[in-house]
Each structure stands twice: as C-alpha cells, then as structure tokens.
Amino acid sequence: MKGDLAVGIVVFEGADEMDVVGPYRVLGAVNDVRAFVEAPRVTLHLVGQQKASLRLAFGLKVEPSHDFQDCPRLDVLVVPGGSSNNEQAGRRVQQKNESLRAFVLKQTAGADVTASVCTGTFILAEAGLLSGRQANTNAFYRQELRDLMEARGESFVLVPERVVWDERLATAGGVTSGIDLGLSVVERLCGAEVRRAVEMTLELETPA
DSSP: OOOOOEEEOOOTTTTTTHHHHHHHHHHHHHHHHTTOOOOOOOEEEEEEEESSOEEEETTEEEESSSETOOOOOEEEEEEEEOOOTTTTSSSHHTTHHHHHHHHHHHHHOOOSEEEEGGOOOOOOHHOOOOOTTTOOOOOHHHHHHHHHHHHHHHEEEEOHHHHHHHHEEEOOSTTHHHHHHHHHHHHHHHOOHHHHHHHTTSSSOOOO
C-alpha cells in the first residue's frame, strides 16, 4: 500500500455532476478512515483544460485546481461522461478534444489506475485505450460504443457490469456507478479493510 495517492478527476463543460462528485467523495473518504485503519493519504485534484470556472451538466459550477500542463503525476485518473445529447458541450465534444486525449495518455502511462464513469468511456476509446479490452458504459449508449470501436477497427468486449476491470483500466456504467467505481478503486489500491471502513463512513453499510 502506498503512503500517498494522487487522484485526478477530469472536469469539463457539461460533465455530469455525479460522475465527478461520486468518485471524488468516495476516494476522499479514505482520509477520513486513516484514524481507524492503515490507509494512504489521498490528495484530490480537479483537472481541466484551463483553470477557469466550468458549468457541469446540471448547472453546478466547479473550478479546476490544475490544468493539463501543471497537473502532477497521478496515481489514479478518473474521466467522467455527461451531456451525451448535447453537441456543444459534454463528452461528445471532449472525445474529440486532442488536448484531453493527450493528457489522458500521458497520465495513463504512469498511473496505477485509469478509470471512466458512464460515457467517459468514449473519451478513453478515442484515446485508443479500449483496443483489445473489455469495458462498460451507460446502458443507453452501449451500442454506440460498440459501433465506435468497430469504426476504429479495434477489438473490444462490452461487459454490462457496474464496474469492469481490465488490468489497470476500470470502467463504470451509468451515473451512480461512479460510487461503485470509487469503492472498487479503494479496494484495489488500499485493500478490503479500507473499503469496508469507507462504506461505513459513508453509511453505504449501516453500522450495527
């Protein structure tokens, strides 16, 4: 178990609030349980293309702590989805964003975990990270993901589970599965005992 974990969650105009906040809250809860179990110290970063206020899909405004240039090396990178029916913002814009794809590839090279929530999987796909892999996305967009991978000429297996692991790559289904993703990453990097402590802290597992 590492002594410290740097976690970065990508943010952009139109990203879904739950895709961002779910993993952020769960991974941040590791710090809350350090008084009770052996666990690493987690540093959380919101990373945007620029350090300017962004409006997420349902109006929540966030301000990135880092941009693509000054973001430190991350142990965990989480890519959200959101606003799939919007051609002006959200993942449809971001999956074509060359700067974001380059950032994801750079961080993935040194990260212990690269993950996506919901339609964030499309951003990983356009970065070439799903080739020969198994993954999942929001249930309403699974066929679109299959079609994209076929158009790219890359083999791919869609697995309709809440969280799907393929080596260091983790992909989650729709929206609230970001919480499951966070817990799964906690267990992978910190162990089952820390996961149980986080679940109890968040009352996902109600104390007796």
